[in-house]
Amino acid sequence: MKGKITIFQLAVLLFCCRMLSSLFGARGLEDFAYGDSLKIHIVSMLLQALLLIPAFALNKKYSDDGITASAFRFTGKAGGTVIGAVYYVYIIFFACVALTRFGNYMISTVYPDTPFLLITGCMVLVCAYAARFGIEAIGRISLFAALLLTVEIIAVFFLLAGRFETVWLYSSVAGTGVGNMWFEALIQTAENSDLVLILLLLPQTRSVPDSKEYEGENKIKKGTARGKGKVLFYLVAALTCMEAFNFLARVVFGNFAGSLPFPTFLLETFSHMTVFKNINIVHALPWTFIVFVKITIYITGANNILRQLLPGKAKTVGAPLTLILITLGVYLTVLNRGSFATDQTEAMPGRGFLFYAQVILVFLLPLFFLIISRRKRKQ
Amino acid sequence: MFRYISQKIKTYKIIKSIKDQADSNGSGEYESLSQLTGSLIDDVVTIREKAGNSADLVIRELVLDGVSVNVISCEGMTDLLAVSRFILEPLRALRSKLRHKLKFTPADIYFALQKEAVAAADLNTAANTEDIFSYIMSGFTVVLVDGVAAGIAIGTQGFPVRSVEEPSGEANIRGSREGFVESVRLNMALVRKRVKSPKLRFDMIKIGETGKTDVCLAYIEGTASKKLVEDTRRKLNKVKVDMLLDSGYLQPFLETRSFNMFSEVGITERPDTLAAKLSEGRIGVIVDGTPFVLVFPFLFVENFHSLDDYSHKPYYSTFTRLLKWTAFFVTVFLPGLYVAVVNFHPQILPNEFLFNIMSAETNTHLPIMIEALVIHLVYEIMREAGLRLPRPIGHAVSIVGALVIGDAAVSAGIIAAPMIMIVAMTALSAFVIAPLYESVSVLKFIFIFFGGIFGLYGIALGFLMLLTQICALNNFGIPYFSPVSPFSFKNNRDVFIRASWRVLGQKNIEIGDLPGADERE
Numbered sequence: 001m002k003g004k005i006t007i008f009q010l011a012v013l014l015f016c017c018r019m020l021s022s023l024f025g026a027r028g029l030e031d032f033a034y035g036d037s038l039k040i041h042i043v044s045m046l047l048q049a050l051l052l053i054p055a056f057a058l059n060k061k062y063s064d065d066g067i068t069a070s071a072f073r074f075t076g077k078a079g080g081t082v083i084g085a086v087y088y089v090y091i092i093f094f095a096c097v098a099l100t101r102f103g104n105y106m107i108s109t110v111y112p113d114t115p116f117l118l119i120t121g122c123m124v125l126v127c128a129y130a131a132r133f134g135i136e137a138i139g140r141i142s143l144f145a146a147l148l149l150t151v152e153i154i155a156v157f158f159l160l161a162g163r164f165e166t167v168w169l170y171s172s173v174a175g176t177g178v179g180n181m182w183f184e185a186l187i188q189t190a191e192n193s194d195l196v197l198i199l200l201l202l203p204q205t206r207s208v209p210d211s212k213e214y215e216g217e218n219k220i221k222k223g224t225a226r227g228k229g230k231v232l233f234y235l236v237a238a239l240t241c242m243e244a245f246n247f248l249a250r251v252v253f254g255n256f257a258g259s260l261p262f263p264t265f266l267l268e269t270f271s272h273m274t275v276f277k278n279i280n281i282v283h284a285l286p287w288t289f290i291v292f293v294k295i296t297i298y299i300t301g302a303n304n305i306l307r308q309l310l311p312g313k314a315k316t317v318g319a320p321l322t323l324i325l326i327t328l329g330v331y332l333t334v335l336n337r338g339s340f341a342t343d344q345t346e347a348m349p350g351r352g353f354l355f356y357a358q359v360i361l362v363f364l365l366p367l368f369f370l371i372i373s374r375r376k377r378k379q
Numbered sequence: 380m381f382r383y384i385s386q387k388i389k390t391y392k393i394i395k396s397i398k399d400q401a402d403s404n405g406s407g408e409y410e411s412l413s414q415l416t417g418s419l420i421d422d423v424v425t426i427r428e429k430a431g432n433s434a435d436l437v438i439r440e441l442v443l444d445g446v447s448v449n450v451i452s453c454e455g456m457t458d459l460l461a462v463s464r465f466i467l468e469p470l471r472a473l474r475s476k477l478r479h480k481l482k483f484t485p486a487d488i489y490f491a492l493q494k495e496a497v498a499a500a501d502l503n504t505a506a507n508t509e510d511i512f513s514y515i516m517s518g519f520t521v522v523l524v525d526g527v528a529a530g531i532a533i534g535t536q537g538f539p540v541r542s543v544e545e546p547s548g549e550a551n552i553r554g555s556r557e558g559f560v561e562s563v564r565l566n567m568a569l570v571r572k573r574v575k576s577p578k579l580r581f582d583m584i585k586i587g588e589t590g591k592t593d594v595c596l597a598y599i600e601g602t603a604s605k606k607l608v609e610d611t612r613r614k615l616n617k618v619k620v621d622m623l624l625d626s627g628y629l630q631p632f633l634e635t636r637s638f639n640m641f642s643e644v645g646i647t648e649r650p651d652t653l654a655a656k657l658s659e660g661r662i663g664v665i666v667d668g669t670p671f672v673l674v675f676p677f678l679f680v681e682n683f684h685s686l687d688d689y690s691h692k693p694y695y696s697t698f699t700r701l702l703k704w705t706a707f708f709v710t711v712f713l714p715g716l717y718v719a720v721v722n723f724h725p726q727i728l729p730n731e732f733l734f735n736i737m738s739a740e741t742n743t744h745l746p747i748m749i750e751a752l753v754i755h756l757v758y759e760i761m762r763e764a765g766l767r768l769p770r771p772i773g774h775a776v777s778i779v780g781a782l783v784i785g786d787a788a789v790s791a792g793i794i795a796a797p798m799i800m801i802v803a804m805t806a807l808s809a810f811v812i813a814p815l816y817e818s819v820s821v822l823k824f825i826f827i828f829f830g831g832i833f834g835l836y837g838i839a840l841g842f843l844m845l846l847t848q849i850c851a852l853n854n855f856g857i858p859y860f861s862p863v864s865p866f867s868f869k870n871n872r873d874v875f876i877r878a879s880w881r882v883l884g885q886k887n888i889e890i891g892d893l894p895g896a897d898e899r900e
Contacts, residue, residue, distance in 0.1 A: 006865065006894075008865075008866075009865065106836070110836075111834075111836065119836070122833065122836075122837070122840055123840070126840045126843055126844055129844060129847065130843070130844070130847040130851075133847060133850075133851035134851075136851070136853075137847055137850045137851035138847075139865075140850035140851075140858065140860060140864040140865060141843070141846050141847060141850050141864070143864045143865075143866055144846060144864065278726040278727060279727055281723075281724050281727065281834070281835045281836070282727070282835070284836075285835065285839050288836065288839045288840075288843075289839070289843065292840075292843050
C-alpha cells in the first residue's frame, strides 16, 4: 500500500485546502446577516456532499481507479485521453489561480517591493520538489500546516476578544430571501475547487487500520469503514474554523468585512501582542504552509493524471510540463491579477463556464461512468 | 582393503560436512575456492606462497604416529596459553594414546584431534586456503593433518583488545558504565549479558573483498520482523567494499536514499541502548574493529532521546527532551532568523531592542548575511582544528579563537556583538543534540542564505523543503517521522513527553506497531 494516505491524512489535507478560502475572503461576509451566512455555508456543504455521491459510489466499485483511469475503462483510449486532459487542464488552472491569489496576498501585505513572479516562482519550485515524493509525504506535512493554522486561529480569537461588537451579527445591509440564499450556496459549491481534489485523492486513500489480526503466520492490519467518519469530522472542523474567521471578521469589522481584500489577514494584524510590534510576516507563515500544501496536491494530482495519459514518459515529461504550465498560467494571470485577487471578485473571467465545468467534472462524469458500469454488469 | 575404504568414507564425510557448512552460509563458492589437496607439503607451500612468506605466519610441524601434522597461526593474534591448552596438550595426549594402539589413519587422527580439542570455545572446519587465512587472521589456530583435505580451526584468539570502558560519546549520569569495544565477540557478549533470552540471535557475515571483516547481525527473533531481518541480510550481502574499517562504511548501503541530510541509521556505543532497541524489534549491526554499532530502523525523534531519559523522573525527562527540540530549532534557524529579521523585517522587534541591534550593526562593514556566514565558518574551522589536534594544543586553539572572535573581531568592526551571541548560542545548542551535529551544522548555513536572500518567506520555504525531506523518508517501511507524522497518540507517550514506567511498562512499543508501518510484515 505504498504511496497512499490514510483517511485521517485525507481529512487533514481537505481541512488545509478549505481553510485557504478564508484567507482569500470566504463568501457570505457581504450582504448577509451572520446567521444567514452560516446557513449558506451549511447548505453549500450539503450540496457539495450530494455532488460527490456518484464519485464515492464509483470509488467504492473501483477503489484503485482514479477518475482518469475510469475514463479510460469506460470510454476507451481516445475518450480517456480527452477526459484526462480536461481534468489536467482544470487542475492546472486552479493551481494557477491559488498561486496567483497567494502572490497577490504576499505583495499586498508583507512584501510590497518584491517581484510577484519571484514569490510565486519560489513557491512553485518548492511545491514541485515536494510533489516528487508523492501524496504520502504531503499527507504527513499537512498535519503540521493544519496544526499551525489552528494555533493561529485560537491565538487570534483570544487576542481579539476585547474588540468584539456583537451588534454587527444581527444587522445586514441587504435583505436575505430564501432564493438568494440558495443561489449563493450554489455559487459557493460551484467555485469550490476542492471537490476535484477529493476525486483525485479518493483512490490514493486507504482505510485506517483498526486492529491487527493474524492470517497464517503474517500479522496484517485490517481497516474498517470507521475511519471514514473522520473525513466528515474534519470537514465539520474546517467549516467551524472558517465560520470562526467569518464570525471574527463580522464582530470586528462589521459590515465592512465584505469589502476588505484579506479580512482574515487583517484580523490577524489587528491582534497585537505586547512585546512585538508588527508581526504581519509571522501571520503570513501559516498561510504559506497552507498554500504549499494545496499547490503540492494539485501538482501531485496533475502528475498522476499525466502518468496515465503518457505512460512511460510521465517521469521525464510530466513534472517539467506541469511546472512550465503552472509558470505560464501564473504569468498569464499576472496580466489580469485584479480579477483573481480574491474569491469575492465577481469579475473573475469565465466564472459561468467554471460553474458548468464543476458540475460536469465532479458530478456528471462520475455519474455517467457509474451508469455505464451498471449497464455493463447487467449485460 | 576395509581400512582403505573406511578411510575414504571418513574423508568424504569431512568434505561433505565442509560443503554443507559452505552451503548453509549461502556462500556457494565452495567449488571456486582453492581447495586443500590433502597433501600437507603441497598445502603448506600454497599457504606460504599466498602469504608471501609473511613474517607473522607461524607454522609448527609435528609428527603423530608417522603422520605429519602442522599447526598454523598468526603471530600476535593468538593466546599462547589457549594454543597450549587446546592444541598442543591434546596433541601430546593423542601421541601417548597412539603409542599403545594399532596404526591410525590420518582421518582417525583428524577426528581424534577434533574430539580432543572440543574444550575450545570455537571449533570450525577449514576447507580451503581462503578459509584458513580467514581463520588465522581472526586469531584462530588451524591444524592440518597430512592426508586429510581439511583443517581444524580452533578458537585461540588472543589479540590485543581494549578493555570495556565508559563510552566517551554517549556518557550518562545513571546506568551502566560499559561501552562497546573493538572486538565483535566481546560486544556480542556485552549484549547477551543484558538479553538473557534464547531468542536473541547473532548472525555472522563477512564483508570486504580484502578485509573480510566480521559483521554481526543482532536481533530478537519474533520481535524483529522476518522481512526486516531478510532485507537487512540481503542488503549486507550486496555490500561491495574492499576494506570495512568502520560501521559508517555500511550506513549508505542500509539507507534508502543516496542523498539525505539526516541519518536513517542510529549509532550507539552502549550495549544497554542496543539491548533496549532490540527489544523494540530493531536490528543491530556490530562490526568488528569499531565500538560504534548501527541500529535500525531509526526514527527522527530518537535523535532527541538518551538512556538517561528513562532513569530520571518523567517530568525531568520531558523537560530535557523539550530542551533538545528547542536546541535543534535554535541551531538550525536562529542565525537565519536573525539575518532575515534584521535585513527584511526589523519592524517585528520592539523599538529599544531594535535600536541596540542597529547601533551594533552600523559599526560593522560587512552585509549581515556575509557577516553571519563568515563568523559561522570561522567557528566551524576552529572547532575542527580543536577536534583533530592533540589536547594541549586544542586548548590553545580555543583560547586564540575566543580572543579572535570575541574581542578582536568586534573591535575591528568586522563582526557585531549580537552576532557573537548568536554564534555562541548556536554552537552551544548544537552540542545538546550531538547525534544531529552533522546535519545542523550544514543546515544553519543554508538557512542563513535563505534568510539573507528572501527573508522569513525564504526561511519558511526552506523549512518546508526540510520537512518534506524528513516526512518523505520511509526507513525499511517505517515512516522516518513516525509517530509524529503519521500521528499516533498511543505511541506518543515516549516522544516529546516521557510517560512513567507504569504506563510504558504496560506494553512494549514495537517498531512494527508505529503508524504508517507497512501493511504486511
